[in-house]
Amino acid sequence: MSLPYVILGLLQQRQRTGYDLKTECFDDCIAHLWQADQAQIYRTLDRLEAQGWVSCTVEIQHDRPNRKIYRITEAGDTELRQWLQSHQIPPIVREPLLVQLYFAAQIPNPAIIQLLEQELTVRQKKLAECEAVVIPAAENSTERQQQLHHLVLDLVTRREKTYVNWLQDAIATLQSQSQS
Amino acid sequence: MSLPYVILGLLQQRQRTGYDLKTECFDDCIAHLWQADQAQIYRTLDRLEAQGWVSCTVEIQHDRPNRKIYRITEAGDTELRQWLQSHQIPPIVREPLLVQLYFAAQIPNPAIIQLLEQELTVRQKKLAECEAVVIPAAENSTERQQQLHHLVLDLVTRREKTYVNWLQDAIATLQSQSQS
DNA sequence: TGCTATTATATGACTAGTCATACATGAGAC
DNA sequence: GTCTCATGTATGACTAGTCATATAATAGCA
Structure with a gap:
């Protein structure tokens, strides 16, 4: 913990x-x-x-x-x-949306796309929040500390970006299939 | 749940x-x-x-x-x-390593780098596992089902890739600072 | 003979985290 | 006059998930 x-x-x-x-x-x-x-x-x-x-x-x-x-x-x-300084076991991520997608074969395409688009909105908002974060140059914070905070924020941001990109690609894939 | x-x-x-x-x-x-x-x-x-x-x-x-x-x-x-077809709330990810990095200002650089490298090994292995997964064209699996499974696997893989890239960049950043 | 592994289900005890609600005080809104 | 909000701390009840262990039959190994 x-x-x-x-x-x-x-x-x-x-x-x-x-x-x-x-x-x-x-x-x-x-x-x-x-x-x-x-x-x-x-x-x-x-x-x-x-x-x-x-x-x-x-x-x-x-x-x-x-x-x-x-x-x-x-x-x-x-x-x-x-x-x-001690190794911590990485968290196990459980993504309900992926479960839904995994078992979604019988669900009509538009319903799936709607789910993904809902998620896209949420994730885009989160990404915007991450990008809006300004790490304050507080009185007592050293340059080193700021650098570390930047690294942390960088991963969080990249994570959201990855998600957003994937959602956009997934939606495009499913949409192209709908039309064919 | x-x-x-x-x-x-x-x-x-x-x-x-x-x-x-x-x-x-x-x-x-x-x-x-x-x-x-x-x-x-x-x-x-x-x-x-x-x-x-x-x-x-x-x-x-x-x-x-x-x-x-x-x-x-x-x-x-x-x-x-x-x-x-119902909206599921996205999971909250809690990453101990990020907490460590966030508060690591007093920790010597080599110790931090060691932590990140340990994690890099773990994540590279996971990434390799993801990339090795072959979605079977089982008798009863439709093309659509396979497509969905590919989408799922794609996100999982991208997630690991993002992590690996970030770790490599973070290590490089900290190493360059050590030498200066 | 005893040790371990495989197949199979079940339960007790625990940790981490969430939700609701309680208590108490003062300030401002209507 | 009442209602809500901000400041504070505390607790009960719950869910999700983990770990260890029990039971019970057979098979293989040393």
Whole structure:
């Protein structure tokens, strides 16, 4: 599981609350990389604290609910550094659309094409989002860090491009067959 | 969840046992598309039977354990046909390697490069596997079916190619930086 | 004799992730 | 006056998927 390490990485940048993590990170910059549910974030923070990889102080607020501010510990830092260099098993991708296409022989061509076009719209939007991302030259971010972020964004973008191209080709193939 | 529909699709081709599904399908042709655990296959078959989408007869064997032979019902066929035409939400891909790269700024370059090269080996092997797949012109498979299978395989292959290319580029980028 | 493999089904225990909802406070809208 | 939104944290119930292990018969190997 990588989520604990995503959180450790984010807490290494600076201290944050669970709410910060959700709204500043997982809804934003990291979203293309690792999506996470609010419930899961809080539960993972609990686990990280129990393991001694993060520590927590409560900030009492009177106009708003109190905040639990988390920061990475030395043990957490060591753990993160080790994880960052250890081999992780690649994810298994399960694509429902491919299953549909695989078994679609009895389905009329226009219905299949419609499915693919629906997906194309979604993917084109995602691709546009990827291409719109500007990696900020934040005060504390080094050139090296920006380069790494570019590499990450590059794969995400290429992935979407590949998908879009394939969808366009697949639609063209099926359309040419419809007409013949 | 698509697994029930993968199984329906496979049972539509011909009747099978849980064991058949695992050994002939999920370990083989479908593996690039949808991986499934043996436990999950059996439990899904139970659910499909309870829903009336498949039926089952027991074949008594004396030299070996009895087999439960499953076939798709008319209700199952209708259900499958509908599912095949309904929009499925695209999967969320979570790539641990990208998380590592994103937070790798403090990690020495050679360590990062090693990670990427490890992944490159894995992905090149996968790509070779994809390219080695020959879609059989089985007796009962139509030209249309083969075309669809080609489209599916095409995306899987393109996906791996994209990954391999990106890894090579990323490694080159990091290496050039190491030397400067 | 004991070890492993193949064929076949089944179950318990677990992890990762999702969805809904609860609680609490203050601010602004209608 | 009520309704919703933003800020915060927390929990219960669920789904999908994984891992290990049980059962049971036969066959082959050392």
